[in-house]
Amino acid sequence: MLAPILEVLPLSIRGLVESLPSRVYESLEEIRVRQGSPLEVATPFHSMFLSPSGQVVTREREGYRPDREDCQKMLNLVSRHSLYALEEELRRGYVTIRGGHRIGLSGRVVVEAGKVKHIRDVTGFNLRVARQVKGVARRLLSRILPGGQLENILIVSPPQCGKTTLLRDLTRIVSSGETIPSRKVGVVDERSEIAGCVEGVPQHDVGPRTDVLDGCPKAEGMMMLIRSMSPELLVVDEIGRREDGEAVFEAVHAGVSLFTTAHGSSMEEVCRRPGIAQLVREGVFTRYILLSRKQGPGTVEAIYDRGLNPVQESGVVKTGC
Structure with a gap:
């Protein structure tokens, strides 16, 4: 490896x-x-x-x-x-x-x-070092995708706590139809971390029904994929700027679900960021996953619903990220 x-x-x-x-x-x-x-x-x-x-x-x-x-x-x-x-x-x-x-x-x-x-x-x-850990998201599916239905998910953690590894595995599961119905997925991989493309070819398994825009700015890429590839799910990493938030609003109002991540050690901290605070207030996200490294990378501190009510008690997701 x-x-x-x-x-x-x-x-x-x-x-x-x-x-x-x-x-x-x-x-x-x-x-x-x-x-x-x-x-x-x-x-x-x-x-x-x-x-x-x-x-x-x-x-x-x-x-x-x-x-x-x-x-x-x-x-x-x-x-x-x-x-x-x-x-x-x-x-x-x-x-x-x-x-x-x-x-x-x-x-x-x-x-x-x-x-x-x-x-x-x-x-x-x-x-x-990039490590793909397949299956890391499986134990969370019943709480974050109840009944196999897509939700708008925001994964929050400080750097190197496993959020991209978890996001990648969720992408693969939805695209491949592993335990839930398969959907068309579009990934805007601005920093080449989700799919890890080299010359446009994903180096990580992000599923058979996934289209990737590598190195493309998130806000522009989301609209490009919606217009050209008709995804049922959009996946982007590390939102935070105002233009990211505006693109997220446009995407969800176009009927597309969204999985994304943001830097932060708590929901209070991430909600202080203007580009994300409005999304939270408007109830755009229906599931929040908070990660840390307390018991190793990928420790799940909590899962919240749209109203920031806890969905799951603490546990550990071994991401290896």
Whole structure:
């Protein structure tokens, strides 16, 4: 599963990652490469550094420090030695590679006319390991899709708590008709995280009746799919801007159901965001799922109905995200 990630690591770093103890290697969430800073790896419960000898250490002064050459080699591997081919990704700040894994980029930003043109002098890479966990949503279906009927669902959690993994599995279940009637699904994957497309082809299983707009802004993409692909369900990740909210209103009033997510550690917090607060007040969402990492990624803190009344007591969903 990590082969596509290893392929974009310079040999000096690849060997260190491959030497990780199996328990760490198999549970990797992130590999962070920063020029002049210690090489960092993260699992669901710990962040640690790798020493020049490949040992896991907690003191930053003992960590291997990638140099300019390491970062340049890595950029060449990520871009396949063609920065021109990576132009759009450098503007967005991330690259999706085979397997649906995502590489975040940092460095000097070039701005033209007040808009980001691209990132130059790339000195930081965040490799996020993509893991699809099929079946993670099954135990929630009776509460979030009662009777197999579609609801408008908002999944709320802080970063890296499993909301995209849960959203992806719900997408797959609805599209494939697993335990509920199959529907046509349209995914607007602005950041290539739900389907993890490479050259337009999903790297994750999002179901046989799913159409994906990869790299498309959410608000525009929702309207495009409604007009062109007639979905019964729209799936988008991380709404929050006013234009996202307006597009959500248009979609649901067009008779299309919606599954989406938002950053937040509580319903109170997410309701303070103007782009979402109105949607909640208007009763657009009929199910809310609140996730945390209290017992590992994907801990279900609560499920609420349209009126924010609890539907389920706390439990754990093991997402591995």
